[in-house]
Amino acid sequence: TVDDYIHDEL
């Protein structure tokens, strides 16, 4: 879900 979106970009 968008809630626990983990930022995968630096």
Added chain:
Amino acid sequence: MNIFRFAGDMTHLASVLVLLLKIHTIKSCAGISLKTQELYALVFATRYLDLFTDYISLYNTLMKLIFLGSSFSIVWYIRYHKIVRRSYDKDQDTFRHYFLVLPCLLLALLINEKFTFREVMWTFSLYLEAVAILPQLVLLQRTRNIDNLTGQYVFLLGAYRALYILNWIYRYFTEPHYVHWITWISGLVQTLLYADFFYYYFQSWKNNVKLELPA
């Protein structure tokens, strides 16, 4: 991972390596704004809080460690290294960068994707990175003469975010639900801030003359 993002990360890596190379080999930080370096150290410190909690890939973790390590060591060199610090021009590097930190923090508290500590810190790091180059650009305007390495450093730093914009466009069209307005807008603002520097950088490169910024 796509080619735009990888090229962006490599360009970003090249910019910090150029700077470390300059400071470490010729033991000089002439023309470099300590304020911008401190802001960048703060950007990485607040953006990579998930360094030990979320493992994404070896590449991701490695790059985070490199960016954290290089940005803090550059600040250390300019502040404390007995030779390098002598070439720091603190009378010219007078941009009140604290005036950048607070508005970015307030804005991050107001406009973010999710009101959690980590997410607000991450958003703060985005807004701060967008304006972190300002002290450096102001210093370049003042000192006028820009040595090659400093010019290359600023150019690479701007180019990396421009490549990230291509990455966001690519991901928008290839990944469903990939929408991050906050990231996109702050990345665009950041790249636009470099626009006039890019213009003069290309002019000097095309006419093969020394890079000079108008007063």
